[in-house]
Amino acid sequence: YIVWPDENRINVPIELFTDAKLARDDEMRKAGSAVSIQDEFEIEHKGWNKNRNKVKIKGSPNLGNVQVIMMGVRNRKGQLNTGPKAVEVWVNELRLSDTDEKGGWAANARLSTRIADMGSVTLAGRTSSEGYGSINQNKNSRQLDDIHEFDVAASLDLGKFFPEKIGVRLPFYYGYSRSAHNPKYDPLKPDIELSKSLEHAENKQERDSLKFISQDLITRKSINFTNVKIEPQAQKEKTHLWDPENFAVTYSYNETKKRDINTEINGDKTHRAMFSYNFSSRPQLIQPFSKVQFLQKFPFKLIGAFNFYPLPNQISFRTDLYRRYNEVKTRNITNPNFILPATYQKDFMWNRFFDLRYDVTRSLKVDFSSRGTSRIDEPEGRMNKDDADYQWKKDSILNSLYDLGRPVLYDHNFRITYMVPLNQIKFLNFLNANISYDGTYNWLAGPITADTINLGNRIQNSQNWQVNGNMTLTSLYNKVPYFREVNQKFRRTSRTRGSINQQQGGRQNQQNEQVQAKTLEQTFTSNVKLETNVAQKVTHKLNTKKIKVVATGTDAKIIPVKVTLIDANVIEITPLSDAPQAMLTVSGKPGDQAFLKDLADLATRVVLLSFQNISATYNQNGGTVLPGYLPEPVFFGGGNYLPDPRLGYSAGPSYAPGFPFLLGWQDQDFAQKAAVNGWITNDSTLNTPYMFTKSERISFRTTIEPLPDLRIDLTSDRAFAVNTTQFYNYDYSTGNFNANSFTESGNFSMSTITWGTAFFSFGKGNDLQSEAFENLKAYRPVIAQRLAAQRPANNGFGYDPTAPNSNFPGYPDGYGPTSTEVLVPAFLAAYQNKDPEKVSLGLFPSIKYMRPNWNIRYEGMVSKIPGLNKYIRSLNFSHSYRSSYNVGSFLTNLKYAAESDGFTYIRDLSNNFISPYDFNSVSIIESLSPLINIDIMWMSDLTTRGEIKRTRSLQLAFANNQLTETMSNEYTVGVGYRFTQMDLIIKTKKSQQAYSNDLNIRADLSYRKNLTLLRQLDEDKDQLTAGQSAFTIKTYADYMLSDRFQMRIFFDKIINTPFTSLSFPTSNTNIGVSFRFTLAQ
Incomplete structure (x- = not known):
């Protein structure tokens, strides 16, 4: 019995399917053929199974899209035998063979x-x-x-x-x-x-x-x-x-x-022609009064130092024409008889650039650059010399070129910097000041619309003022000889830890010798001539009255002398015998006067000379965006403009938009002026607002160095930003523009000090009460009374500032416990630990309420400190404090309307006077990072470290009158040790390698505690919503196998324990070995 007879074997060449398709297509092309692509067409598989196998095709299948081949058995319709039957089909193998492996060259x-x-x-x-x-590619690739x-x-x-x-x-x-x-x-x-x-x-x-x-x-x-x-x-x-x-x-x-x-033609042609001019020079400085002697002295030195450059440093101009012509014609594959039209893309741009850099004087510098772009409008359709309308299209393009094109973009920017010549005034040369002004202007063409719509163009400008001032107080101190001597004596000697490690050997010995020299006995010797009973004065400059005087002759015998003490540096000697040549030796230890002088110098440095540098920076930014602007730029972005009276404008000619606007000057009423002059479109379809932005930032920085290697930096800053939007719409009934929908938004931040409440503790156990939060609630009536006292009585609105609040006893009328104007000052007073009678009542405190933050660092060696220098090589200490009051965002209250007395009498649902601004929240962010950090390097190559960090975030939300308080405390201790020149042998099967380098071992342990509390103002309820404690262990040991190759073994473990039931305790452990290879140094 043959299990797999040859008659059942199926061999299907892939080309058999394509031959069927070709045969069907040949049949379709025959004259009078009735075969269509939707008919089922059949051919025989010649030379296999007695030509009994058939292949059929219908439609236009593509073998390239075949994903699956399936074997199946089908019963023919109409031949179904209803009697009992049993069929068993075996398929031995389905495979693909004889693939084309032909290569290429x-x-x-x-x-x-x-x-x-x-x-x-x-x-x-x-x-x-x-x-x-390539050799690694398969056939399909x-x-x-x-x-x-x-x-x-x-x-x-x-x-x-x-x-x-x-x-x-x-x-x-x-x-x-x-x-x-x-x-x-x-x-x-x-x-x-x-x-x-x-x-x-x-x-x-x-x-x-x-x-x-x-x-x-x-x-x-x-x-x-x-x-x-x-x-x-x-x-x-x-x-x-x-x-x-x-x-x-x-x-x-x-x-x-x-x-x-798919593409009959895709032709792309680009032409670019450019003409440029660039002049660069180094003009000679002209000082017309340099040889006038009396002008070189105060008070005329500023006039004598007058100077200027006759020519700019650089002038450049560039103009270029860029033309791109693209023609694409797609081939219609499915219906060749239907020809698809070609599409054309044209860009014909004319760019003009100008740059100027001019150092007018040594102190005054000007930089200017501008760019203008015009479009050469071309007629639609293709450009072909064989077309009948070619000459008309060419003339249209040339006419547009003669008119310099249609403006689509213009912008310029410039920068002016001025260094105030304070160095020309001798007694003010410790001061430095510079002023810079940046201005920009931009004109952008509006979209091309139907003749009945005129949306105009858009213009915008911006400005940036920056004033920097710096006082180098060391230069001021050095004008006094004694102060200069003290500064040199206590000059800064700190070094980085790396340099300390590299230089510790020689420097340590040198400093020890300097310490010993101040405590050992010092001597003074001089050759003198002695005559019996003839007194003479000797100046020894030992600065001590405790001295020993010895006179010896040429034979080394002692010559008796009588000594009389004049002062700590001068004595008088009277010899009792003659000696033509004698050696006088005076010896002694420095006395108390030297110590007193050092103490006086130290007091001078700490009290009078510790302030080293004071700097201040003021920055103001502004910007204006005006849509619907009708005039086009002519020269320098502006030009004379006459509104079209046919559109309802009655204004006369004017220069638009004016030189101040071109220079970046900010005027909040500019839109109204533009409307009066007829510069704005009166089209009602324009729905883009006029925008005005302004921001100010002021910062101070002071550097204090009371002692060498001890540095204190004080910083403070205040930032305020306001964005204004307003719509200008034309009223056809009055012929005027009306401003409406005025809104303001912005943000605010200012450095402050909340140290007074940084260490307030909670109650015991589950008592989460906070003293500062209780003060916040208690200060509200005080603040409310102060606010009411600012208001005058107004009979028209029936308001009496002394009247009590009917809803909230203890509060005045109009100011309840949930009023924003009450809560913000109370919040600041409570957490700044201030008297509520003295805190600012403004929502944005002024500059006088700025408070400094600080950063203290000590980085130095202790070799000059007796007792410590035997054990400690270096000691680093740091402490940092930063706190800021922030208003994340505010928005104009649309219901607010001030009356003639400057106050509003509109009230909210709680019967409070509404605030001019809506606040989402205000916050205080405080960071002591670190509160204290001590890093010690011991003489035994042991290093120890301890650090405490504290952070606090307070966010007062006005939507639900809720305070969110987030706190984090972290404690870290660490220890490390360096094993110098430790031997390490690494063995392999064939060899071994010996190393002798330093081994560094370090371990750090930290404990961090995070808490998030919700405190309700309306309820005496404090709730812990999140928090956890984290215990972290980090250890490692690294060994340098070479100057580029390092091996490290590490072990890290973090254990988190939550304080709420919303999360689970977790533990993460990392242990392993890492290798680091440095490719370049």
């Missing part, structure tokens, strides 16, 4: 030649056949096209045709490339090879057409003349504005043509 050729000193020409070609690919590419490039300096002395520079570049991809498969029938489709073509014309449209062809052509100019061969001593080398010309032409099965 590729060749490259390149020829480069140099034409003397004129340039070079390069020819390159590349061809590759179907099946070509290799290319399926025959690719033929050709490139030619020439780069020449045509200026060599001119005499060398003229200096003509004429760079020329020509490039041409052609890339043709001939596909293996017919793009219209992706599962049939193109060669078979060409064989089945009816005639040569059809065969050539199919071959043409199947090819992907890209040709590129480029012609460039870049930076054509005249360069002088000899160096000029002086440059002039009219020198020929300042001018340059550039022209480029690029053309790209593409076609493929």
